[in-house]
Amino acid sequence: MREVAVIGIGMTKWGELWNKSLRDIYVETALMAIDDSGVDHIDSMYVGCMSSGIFVGQEHIASLLADYLGCAPVPSTRVETACASGGLALRLGFMEVASGMSDIVLVSGIEKMTDVGGDEATYALGTAADQEYECYNGITFPGLYALIAVAHMDKYGTTRKQLAEVAVKNHRNGSMNPLAQFPFEVTLDDVLHSVKVADPLRILDCSPITDGAAAAIICPVEIAKKLNKPIVKITGSGHATDAIAISQRKDMTWLESTYQAGKSAYAMAGKSPGDIDVFEVHDCFTIAELCVMEALGIVDKGKSGEAVERGRTALEGDIPVNPSGGLKSKGHPVGATGIAQAVEIVKQLREESGKRQIKGARIGLTQNMGGSGASTVVHIFERG
């Protein structure tokens, strides 16, 4: 297995991009990553996308996007594992480069979610849960995470205020990220009095519906050195699955797929949670960020709420989480999120994050999760 580096990143402003089609958004973003890397060709490409079929009536997007990027006949592969599709695209590209099958690979993610109405978006997102046993009975994603939140509050004494602190922190970070969909701060009071979606979760506990893409160019470290680029290595990769329905899990508050994917990634990189300087994790809802911190071993079980409340996960804290603003403030075009997390970690390790820079960050981790946690992809990055 060869050492793999990220040598180019691309991400454009996220939001409701009604004046751009799926292919426009993609090409713009992918070209940014290619420009940033300085390569003159790609050997292969991966596109993470959850549901272009339902959102824009278009499958076969791996070929469509290779065509519009002017890269056909290169092999182009779409991967899907709900909201972790972007992380999975990164993992497969990593495998292809590490194995020696290809040298220069474009890894990317995209979702165009706002061309449909709210009901249809809710339906599309529900296809990440168990359609026959969960959605059929009427539950939606805010409902699923609300059940997890209630269980976490009951088991560990996590408070409503602690959930809100996650949103306040992530919006504070996102206010320093010009590419974020909602780059503004919110107060504790704003969150606690925002409209209720699924008790105990309120609208400011939920990540938004977003159009956007993100892209990166990866290659063997030896080629990266020749290109004279700042090198960020991918040193760990993990991917795991869990029961699709939360009712089938032993403990609703425990994200087993995140634990397993983290374990694989830590083992490959030879690192432990305490070695990581900066985390980008899957805060699709505020409660998700708390459960993820526990499953990744960043804090002990049941201690995540307290850690956030004490400011440990803030930019200035000892375990900074989601300096980009997270899904909450940056937006959550589901298939793109996993790659956008990698884009932020690469910026942090290159020290290009401006006001939200974590000083001296050398090792970063991304955790990208599908549905209510039936899939997780984790990567570890190190400054070269």
Next chain:
Amino acid sequence: MREVAVIGIGMTKWGELWNKSLRDIYVETALMAIDDSGVDHIDSMYVGCMSSGIFVGQEHIASLLADYLGCAPVPSTRVETACASGGLALRLGFMEVASGMSDIVLVSGIEKMTDVGGDEATYALGTAADQEYECYNGITFPGLYALIAVAHMDKYGTTRKQLAEVAVKNHRNGSMNPLAQFPFEVTLDDVLHSVKVADPLRILDCSPITDGAAAAIICPVEIAKKLNKPIVKITGSGHATDAIAISQRKDMTWLESTYQAGKSAYAMAGKSPGDIDVFEVHDCFTIAELCVMEALGIVDKGKSGEAVERGRTALEGDIPVNPSGGLKSKGHPVGATGIAQAVEIVKQLREESGKRQIKGARIGLTQNMGGSGASTVVHIFERG
């Protein structure tokens, strides 16, 4: 790169399986492959599926199916490139085993297409074409292939009767395949007088709408030897893309992605078309089989119709194509087709194909295509 072998295959009867859900069909098929291989675990799995989102309202199926197969937390990846999704699942599994990342990988494909009505199935299949420039203007897949057929007839003098001969041959082969959806023979007269779908294509030129799955277990050759299984090696793999819209291609009759994917696979295996004893190719429409034969170099440009008419592609011919019955007779659950092609080639190379056995077959090739040819995956198999 390690040598890779197929050591187990699974496929159940295809058709309109209204009494079985997506997960039922999948688990039954995957367990057949696992049983056939004799392995006691899998390290990873790939699922090829084109549009479970539109067909059954379920994305995130890689995790769902790992869960229902009892294999979570193994990494499970869904890949999609329209009707070539199954071939792509095989290719990624091959890469994972060849690279040394995993030893025992389940590669599989599935599609549940008959839970929706005909209009919705036509819409879902149309998402493999260019939604904004092709489908938006009203064309469907039979229409796209009809345009290709007209161009081929015009350029090379291919006849309506030659197209029909493809269907007659494939139904004759399929009549010997008990797993086929339509295991019966049709006459030239049946085809030529069947109902017109998109001139010049008639209903018996078209592959059907099907529910079904197919699965295979792959591993390094060294492990296959220890398991004392008949060994079929995968010696070549190619994947390529082309313009999504047929109007954007230089020559509508030429499948550039098939040519490119074939070229890669032949080069990796060190083989040429003349070395291959048996072909399973993507006859979604009769004209497709003709164009594929030319792009793979089995016959010269424009000579495919004549080759079929002379019986060269029949079971007893010198270049047997689609002994399984092809998509035409066996059925075409789009995500499963690429794996089912591999299942047939493995049976042929193991000499387990009964009445449709190609005598002494030692080398086989599969060609699986997405949409009107914007993606193709080609594999070459050899008896170990």
